[in-house]
Every structure is written in structure tokens, then in C-alpha cells.
Amino acid sequence: MQVKTFTGPDAKTVLARIKQEMGLEAVILSKHEGADDGGPWCEMTAGLERSATSVKKMSSGNGNGNGNGNGSGTPTGWNEWHREWSEIREHLLALMKPGIQLDELAPRQRVALEYLEREGVDNVVLLSLFRRLHKSPNLSVLVPLSEIVPLQPWGEEEWPQHxxxxxxxxxxxxxxxxxxxxxxxxxxxxxxxxxxxxxxxxxxxxxxxxxxxxxxxxxxxxxxxxxxxxxxxxxxxxxxxxxxxxxxxxxxxxxxxxxxxxxxxxxxxxxxxxxxxxxxxxxxxxxxxxxxxxxxxxxxxxxxxxxxxxxxxxxxxxxxxxxxxxxxxxxxxxxxxxxxxxxxxxxxxxxxxxxxxxxxxxxxxx
Ligand SMILES: Nc1nc2c(ncn2[C@@H]2O[C@H](COP(=O)(O)OP(=O)(O)O)[C@@H](O)[C@H]2O)c(=O)[nH]1
Ligand SMILES: [Mg+2]
The missing domain is CATH 3.40.50.300 (P-loop containing nucleotide triphosphate hydrolases)
Structure with missing residues (x-):
């Protein structure tokens, strides 16, 4: 169900907005009215079974890529497609891996990359690290790693969302x-x-x-x-x-x-x-x-x-x-x-x- 809250100065205005945005099939789930310094207000929450347009959008491949083709946000056949892509990716990586010539890196860089491989870092990441370090013998592995692992520490200011x-x-x-x-x-x-x-x-x-x-x-x-x-x-x-x-x-x-x-x-x-x-x-x-x-x-x-x-x-x-x-x-x-x-x-x-x-x-x- 699609659910949305609308506010306005009075019930009539809010209902008109709901009708305009969600159509005639929208159901009013809750209604609250009151007044504050800005004058009277009305807030309504309306619900609508998933709209035909949004279902169409997802099944035509515009879904957000999350899942299993069960109709809840992903196109049919997504799982099958994903399995095939994973296989192709593994083959490509197997072909590219010999291109990671660790002995072409500075000793410190090579030790770091070998360590990361043992830690279970994905081959795609190892490849991109190698390409960044190759021919930059003085570059610390922490520089490209910092670009790959973004941080946003938990805290009130760092996360301003309500x-x-x-x-x-x-x-x-x-x-x-x-x-x-x-x-x-x-x-x-x-x-x-x-x-x-x-x-x-x-x-x-x-x-x-x-x-x-x-x-x-x-x-x-x-x-x-x-x-x-x-x-x-x-x-x-x-x-x-x-x-x-x-x-x-x-x-x-x-x-x-x-x-x-x-x-x-x-x-x-x-x-x-x-x-x-x-x-x-x-x-x-x-x-x-x-x-x-x-x-x-x-x-x-x-x-x-x-x-x-x-x-x-x-x-x-x-x-x-x-x-x-x-x-x-x-x-x-x-x-x-x-x-x-x-x-x-x-x-x-x-x-x-x-x-x-x-x-x-x-x-x-x-
Ligand atoms: N060892 C360890 N146990 C943890 C940690 N965080 C949570 N737990 C334990 O994991 C179990 C499940 O945690 P809970 O918060 O109920 O998980 P939820 O089902 O995702 O909400 C509880 O027994 C917690 O004490 C952690 O960082 N380390
Ligand atoms: Mg829990």
C-alpha cells in the first residue's frame, strides 16, 4: 500500500490535494485538525493500493534492483538474470586475475594487497586497488582504500535526518x-x-x-x-x-x-x-x-x-x-x-x- 500524509489549512484543501495526487481510489486512514500560530491546520493520511503505474514502472526494469522477482519491487526473472551475471562476472575476474602482477608493486603495497586478499576482500576491489597503486610506488594503500570505504560517523550533526x-x-x-x-x-x-x-x-x-x-x-x-x-x-x-x-x-x-x-x-x-x-x-x-x-x-x-x-x-x-x-x-x-x-x-x-x-x-x- 502506498501511504502519504497531506497537510493544509482546511479539510477541503487537503482532500483536493489527495484527489489530485493519489486519485479517487485513495482511502483516508487518519485525520487530525488543530490550530497554531500560523492559523488552523488539517492533516490527513491517505492510503492507496500500489498504483498501476508504479507496478508497470517496476516490471519494465526500473525497479531498484532489490530482490527476487516476487512482485515486490523487482522485475520478473531478476533472480535468473542476476545468477547469470554473477557467473559471467566470476569468469571475467578469473581472466583478469593474472593481470594483477603483484610483483610489479612496491614491496609494501604488495604485502598490503596480499593481506587484503587473505582477509577476504573481493577480487573486483583488489583489481581496482592494484590499478591505483600500479606505477605509484609511494602511494599508501590507505589512500585508495579511503576512497572505497566512505565513512559518515554516527552523531547528531553528522546525521541530521529526523x-x-x-x-x-x-x-x-x-x-x-x-x-x-x-x-x-x-x-x-x-x-x-x-x-x-x-x-x-x-x-x-x-x-x-x-x-x-x-x-x-x-x-x-x-x-x-x-x-x-x-x-x-x-x-x-x-x-x-x-x-x-x-x-x-x-x-x-x-x-x-x-x-x-x-x-x-x-x-x-x-x-x-x-x-x-x-x-x-x-x-x-x-x-x-x-x-x-x-x-x-x-x-x-x-x-x-x-x-x-x-x-x-x-x-x-x-x-x-x-x-x-x-x-x-x-x-x-x-x-x-x-x-x-x-x-x-x-x-x-x-x-x-x-x-x-x-x-x-x-x-x-x-
Ligand atoms: N557478541 C556480540 N553480540 C551482540 C552484538 N550486538 C548484539 N549482540 C547480541 O546479538 C543478539 C541479537 O541482538 P538483537 O539486538 O536482539 O538483534 P535483532 O534481532 O537484529 O534486533 C543479542 O543476544 C545481542 O546481545 C555485538 O556487537 N557483539
Ligand atoms: Mg530486534
Whole structure:
């Protein structure tokens, strides 16, 4: 279902806008009226079963590339096409690999590239690193690596969006990370108004944890499991500084658009979506998750369970394939001092020395 919120000075104007934009089949899901300094206002949330034009757009190949051809945002035959492309890509890489003449690099560069290969960094990335380093013997590998792994550290100013949703597979650490992110915001600025939203309402375990921490930290706790409660939540939290939303994991055949439609996420105008993943997943699994959870919103990757991983090449490979910045890293099952905003030094120590942020300095972490 496509859900959108409209505002205007009165009901008549708002209804006209809904009719113009969504057509006569739109259903009014909620209506609120009031008055403030600017005069009277009216806000309505309208819903529409997925429009014929958008379905047509997706099946003609304009989908966002996320998924499995099940009709929820991807063209038919996408999986088959993707499998074939993956095979072609592997063949091409096998042909190109002999072109990576490591002995043509400066010794330090060669050692670094051999190390990254052992860490599981994808061959495409190794090839592009090689091309950058080749014939620049003084260039440190960290220079092209920094270009491949963009960073946008978690923090209030660095992430100005009003709403931040956490998505990712079940058990990846979304709920724990959300609490850590809220704690870090609160500890930096005690006066900040934060709301934690549980949108994973069908499972009880996250609810208890979120509620408990919200109470302890003077944070508002709300639940939103459908478009109407989601629209109401957005209205209630308009004056808050940050709204952190805990999303459920996706079913096997679902894509992010499935959950976005189910909750009416489209009504959140200022939304960032952070994908929570752990480097212990196999490379093929990470690639599959990346396709399944892709969104059009601004966002990042948050890497969790670093303490359980034995290699960290995935941090580089996924940054290269997704183009998403890394925003935060978590490295322990507890909730305190186990999350750190992503900085280049931290990432390189992790990658090249297997040093967790808490190893470098136990006071690290938010
Ligand atoms: N070792 C370790 N465990 C973690 C980390 N983050 C979360 N966990 C644990 O992973 C489990 C699942 O976390 P949870 O936040 O409920 O995941 P969700 O299903 O994605 O919301 C819990 O037992 C957490 O304590 C981490 O960074 N390291
Ligand atoms: Mg959870």
C-alpha cells in the first residue's frame, strides 16, 4: 500500500490535494485538525493500493534492483538474470586475475594487497586497488582504500535526518544497536528529545528491552506496526530531535519495499535507513542481504559483532559494492561501551591488526 500524509489549512484543501495526487481510489486512514500560530491546520493520511503505474514502472526494469522477482519491487526473472551475471562476472575476474602482477608493486603495497586478499576482500576491489597503486610506488594503500570505504560517523550533526530506521536480518543486532545509538546521543547532549519506536511489534523480546532502556534513560517509547500508528507516531514526534525506529527483519521472499509498504515508511519525509550487518556472514550471504535490504533513502552500514569475526575484508567489499558509508561499529553483546562511531583509524586498525576499538583503549565506545 502506498501511504502519504497531506497537510493544509482546511479539510477541503487537503482532500483536493489527495484527489489530485493519489486519485479517487485513495482511502483516508487518519485525520487530525488543530490550530497554531500560523492559523488552523488539517492533516490527513491517505492510503492507496500500489498504483498501476508504479507496478508497470517496476516490471519494465526500473525497479531498484532489490530482490527476487516476487512482485515486490523487482522485475520478473531478476533472480535468473542476476545468477547469470554473477557467473559471467566470476569468469571475467578469473581472466583478469593474472593481470594483477603483484610483483610489479612496491614491496609494501604488495604485502598490503596480499593481506587484503587473505582477509577476504573481493577480487573486483583488489583489481581496482592494484590499478591505483600500479606505477605509484609511494602511494599508501590507505589512500585508495579511503576512497572505497566512505565513512559518515554516527552523531547528531553528522546525521541530521529526523528519523533513523535500523534494518537488517533477524539477530544481526538491530535492537541492541538502536539502544546504543540512543544512549550515545543522550550522553553527548542530555537535553536532546529522543523517541524510540518499536516497529517490530510481532516479536516480544525487543519490546521489553526497548521499553526498559527508554524508561531508564528518559526516552519516549512508542510502537508503530501499521501505516495508521506510524503516521500518528510521526505526528506525535514532530517536535523531537531524533526518532529511532527498530524495524523487523525481512522474510525470505520479502524486500525492503515490503516492510516499507506494510508500515507506511514513505510518510516519513526525513528518514535515513541504516543496515545492520555482521562481518561473520559469508560473502554470498552479505551480497544477498545487500540486494534484499537496498533502499532509496540516505543511510549507512552499521557493522555489529566485530568481536565474533575473524576477518574484516567484508567491510571493504560491501562498501565498494553498495557505495554506502559506514556509520558505526559494535563489538560486544553488552549495551554500554560497545558501539563506536566509525573513524578511519578504527577501521584500518580492525582490518590490518584485528584490533577492536576496546583493545586500543578500553574507554572507547559510547
Ligand atoms: N557478541 C556480540 N553480540 C551482540 C552484538 N550486538 C548484539 N549482540 C547480541 O546479538 C543478539 C541479537 O541482538 P538483537 O539486538 O536482539 O538483534 P535483532 O534481532 O537484529 O534486533 C543479542 O543476544 C545481542 O546481545 C555485538 O556487537 N557483539
Ligand atoms: Mg530486534
Amino acid at each position: 528519523c533513523h530506521a535500523l534494518t537488517g536480518p533477524f539477530g544481526a543486532g538491530k535492537t541492541s544497536t538502536l539502544i546504543r545509538m540512543a544512549i550515545s546521543l543522550r550522553s553527548r547532549r542530555p537535553d536532546i528529545r529522543i523517541c524510540i519506536v518499536n516497529a517490530d511489534c510481532e516479536r516480544g523480546n525487543g519490546r521489553l528491552l526497548l521499553k526498559h532502556y527508554a524508561e531508564l534513560s528518559d526516552i519516549t517509547y512508542l510502537e508503530a506496526g501499521d501505516p495508521v500508528s506510524f503516521a500518528n507516531m510521526l505526528r506525535e514526534t514532530r517536535d523531537y530531535d531524533k526518532v529511532l525506529i527498530d524495524l523487523p527483519g525481512l522474510g525470505r521472499n520479502d524486500t525492503f519495499s515490503t516492510i516499507a509498504d506494510k508500515l507506511g515508511l514513505g510518510t516519513a519525509r526525513d528518514l535515513a535507513v541504516h543496515l545492520v550487518l555482521t562481518p561473520s556472514y559469508a560473502p554470498a550471504q552479505l551480497t544477498a542481504f545487500m540486494r534484499q535490504y537496498v533502499t532509496d533513502c540516505p543511510g549507512s552500514i552499521i557493522w555489529t559483532k566485530l568481536d565474533e569475526a575473524c576477518t574484516f575484508g567484508a567491510l571493504v567489499s560491501l562498501a565498494a559494492s553498495s557505495g554506502l558509508p559506514v556509520s558505526a561499529l559494535s563489538f560486544g553483546p553488552g549495551l554500554k561501551n560497545t558501539l563506536i562511531a566509525a573513524r578511519d583509524v578504527t577501521i584500518w586498525r580492525l582490518l590490518f591488526k584485528h584490533q577492536l576499538p576496546c583493545d586500543a583503549d578500553p574507554r572507547n565506545g559510547m
